Amino acid sequence: MSDERAAPVGSTTNPLGDSQEARFLDDLKALDPAARNKTVIRLHLSRLLPEHRDKQNLRNAETVFDELTRTRSAWLYRLRNSDLMVVFERHETEVAERAMLKLLKLWERDPLMQKSKSDARKNRLSSWFDMTQDYDKLLTFAMRQTATTEKSVRK
Amino acid sequence: MYNQGAKGYQETLLVDTLDRMRRNPEGRKVVHLHLAQLLPPNRTTVRIKIVTRMFRTLESGRQAQLFSLTNDDLVLIISGGAQRDVNNILHRIRKLFEGDPLTMDDENGGDKFATWYDLSLDAAMAIHAAQQMRQESQTAPPKTAAAQMPALTPAALDEVQKKIAFANVAPFVRDQVALRINAATKEAAIEFYEFFLSVQDLQRAVAPNLNLLADRWLFQDLSRTMDLRMLETVVRAPQIRGTPCISLNLNLETVLTPTFGTFINQIEKGQKVIVEVTAMDLLTNYNMYLDVRNVLASMGHAILIDGLSTTTLLMLDVAGMKPDYAKIIWAPELLEMMDPGGTRNATHMVQEIGADRIILSRCDSPKALAWGLKSGIALFQGHFLDSFNKARKAPANAAPVRRAV
Missing domain, CATH: 3.30.70 (Alpha-Beta Plaits)
Known part of the structure; x- marks a missing residue:
C-alpha cells in the first residue's frame, strides 16, 4: 500500500520539494466537524537564521514528528516560505510537545530561541491553534496561502 | 451475502x-x-x-x-x-x-x-x-499445499522428464551468495555464488498438478535430468561471468557424465567449481563420493557436503569424509548442542571438520550469525544476509560488500 499522494495543484517549491498549501486547504475542507479534535502548530522555520534553514535542518523539523506521522496521527504540510504546518490529534499532545522541545534544543543557539527555549507552546518558533476553536481562522489562512501560491505560479 | x-x-x-x-x-x-x-x-x-x-x-x-x-x-x-x-x-x-x-x-x-x-x-x-x-x-494462483497434490508416479516420471529435457529452464535457475564475514571487522565479502534450479517454479511450469518431491527416489531420478539441463544453462548464464568461484547442486553421478566435462571445458579459465552433494547421496554411494572428490581435486575444484542438520551431524563422521566444504543448516538446536567438554557438542564438531571449511546456511537471524562467528565459522548463506547484500555482483575476489553484522 503506497502512502504517496498526487502533487497538489498550484504548488511551488519549498527547499524540500513541492509546497503543500493546496493540500492543506483540501484536507481542512475535507475534515468532518466531528473530526476536528485536533491541534495545529505552525512552525515558523522561515524565522530561523539562514544557516539553520538548510535542507538538513528542515528535514529534522519533519523527522521529530515521525512517531506521529507514521501512524497518521499527525500530518505535515510544507509551506512555500519553508514554514511547516503540523496537524495532530489532540490526545497526542504530549508526544507533539516532546517533539517541539527537541526542536527548541536543536536550534537553541538561534537568536529566535533567546527569550524562550524551554516551553513547547510559548516560544517564537511556533504558534499553536485549536482546530475546533480556530477552524475558520485556519481555513482563511490556508485559502490565502493557496491563492498567493497560485498567483506566484501564474507569474 | x-x-x-x-x-x-x-x-x-x-x-x-x-x-x-x-x-x-x-x-x-x-x-x-x-x-x-x-x-x-x-x-x-x-x-x-x-x-x-x-x-x-x-x-x-x-x-x-x-x-x-x-x-x-x-x-x-x-x-x-x-x-x-x-x-x-x-x-x-x-x-x-x-x-x-x-x-x-x-x-x-x-x-x-x-x-x-x-x-x-x-x-x-x-x-x-x-x-x-x-x-x-x-x-493469485490457489495455494494448494504440495502434500495435497497427487504424487509423482513412475508412469508420470517419464513424461515429466521429457518435458524438462525440452523446456527452457533458464528462468528457473536461481543463485544465492555465500559471504565470508570477518569476525573482527564485521566486513562481509562474496565468497561464491551457488546456482540451483527452483524445483517449485519448475514444477509449476512442467507439472503443476504433481508433487515432484513426494517420492524421494523418483525425484532423485528426475534430478539427474535437471542436473544436465542446469549445467547446459548455467554455463551460458551472465551471472557466472567474472565470478571466481561458483557452486552447483548436483548428484554425484552427474560429475562423471560427459555433460559435466563439457561444462568444465566451457567455464572461464581459473574459475573454481564447488559441487554440492547431499549427505543422502553420499551415503548411498560412498565409493562414488571418493572417486568424485578425487576427480574434482585433480582439476582444482572442490566438493561440498550439503544440508547437514543437527541429526546428521551427530550420526555422520563428516570430518572423516574429508570434504573441502560442509554446509550446516542453521537451527536453534545448535545452541543447545554446546555441552562443554563433550565430544558431540556443536563447537567440537565444527573444529573437527575445520571451521574454515564450514558454511552456515539458512542463516536467518542475527542470533544464527552470532553463533556461527562465535564457533569460528566465517562463511554464511541465508535470506537474512541476502537482504543486506544489495551490492549484487560486486567485483570478484572477495571485494567487501558492506557491514553485514
Whole structure:
C-alpha cells in the first residue's frame, strides 16, 4: 500500500520539494466537524537564521514528528516560505510537545530561541491553534496561502 | 451475502467495509501489516496465528475489525480510542520479529512493516489499496499445499522428464551468495555464488498438478535430468561471468557424465567449481563420493557436503569424509548442542571438520550469525544476509560488500 499522494495543484517549491498549501486547504475542507479534535502548530522555520534553514535542518523539523506521522496521527504540510504546518490529534499532545522541545534544543543557539527555549507552546518558533476553536481562522489562512501560491505560479 | 470460501473473501469484505465507513469515518484508522514480506522462517502459520490472536481482544471489544488476507497480510480498522492499544501490540509484534529486515527502517527512515491510513483523510487511498489487494487475491494462483497434490508416479516420471529435457529452464535457475564475514571487522565479502534450479517454479511450469518431491527416489531420478539441463544453462548464464568461484547442486553421478566435462571445458579459465552433494547421496554411494572428490581435486575444484542438520551431524563422521566444504543448516538446536567438554557438542564438531571449511546456511537471524562467528565459522548463506547484500555482483575476489553484522 503506497502512502504517496498526487502533487497538489498550484504548488511551488519549498527547499524540500513541492509546497503543500493546496493540500492543506483540501484536507481542512475535507475534515468532518466531528473530526476536528485536533491541534495545529505552525512552525515558523522561515524565522530561523539562514544557516539553520538548510535542507538538513528542515528535514529534522519533519523527522521529530515521525512517531506521529507514521501512524497518521499527525500530518505535515510544507509551506512555500519553508514554514511547516503540523496537524495532530489532540490526545497526542504530549508526544507533539516532546517533539517541539527537541526542536527548541536543536536550534537553541538561534537568536529566535533567546527569550524562550524551554516551553513547547510559548516560544517564537511556533504558534499553536485549536482546530475546533480556530477552524475558520485556519481555513482563511490556508485559502490565502493557496491563492498567493497560485498567483506566484501564474507569474 | 458473501461466500466465505470464495477467493479474496476477506479482501472483498475489507473493500466494502471501507466504502461504507468513508461517509462516516469517526476518527477510524486503518493499519496494514505487511506480514507477507517477512522472511520465510518468520512467516510460519503459527506466528501469523500468534499475531492475529494479539488483536482478538480489541476485536471482541469492538475497537477493531480484523481482516486476514490471502497473502498472510493483516489489515485492521481501528476506532480512534484504540490507537494506544494498537501501538502497544504493534511494538510487541515488532519485538517478535526484531531480527527480520522488515521491522527495520528503510534507508529513508520509512516503516516497511506497517502502513497507516486515517479514514477521515485517506479513505480514497485506503480503498484503492484494498481494491488492489482484492484484485491480486482473485488472480493469485490457489495455494494448494504440495502434500495435497497427487504424487509423482513412475508412469508420470517419464513424461515429466521429457518435458524438462525440452523446456527452457533458464528462468528457473536461481543463485544465492555465500559471504565470508570477518569476525573482527564485521566486513562481509562474496565468497561464491551457488546456482540451483527452483524445483517449485519448475514444477509449476512442467507439472503443476504433481508433487515432484513426494517420492524421494523418483525425484532423485528426475534430478539427474535437471542436473544436465542446469549445467547446459548455467554455463551460458551472465551471472557466472567474472565470478571466481561458483557452486552447483548436483548428484554425484552427474560429475562423471560427459555433460559435466563439457561444462568444465566451457567455464572461464581459473574459475573454481564447488559441487554440492547431499549427505543422502553420499551415503548411498560412498565409493562414488571418493572417486568424485578425487576427480574434482585433480582439476582444482572442490566438493561440498550439503544440508547437514543437527541429526546428521551427530550420526555422520563428516570430518572423516574429508570434504573441502560442509554446509550446516542453521537451527536453534545448535545452541543447545554446546555441552562443554563433550565430544558431540556443536563447537567440537565444527573444529573437527575445520571451521574454515564450514558454511552456515539458512542463516536467518542475527542470533544464527552470532553463533556461527562465535564457533569460528566465517562463511554464511541465508535470506537474512541476502537482504543486506544489495551490492549484487560486486567485483570478484572477495571485494567487501558492506557491514553485514
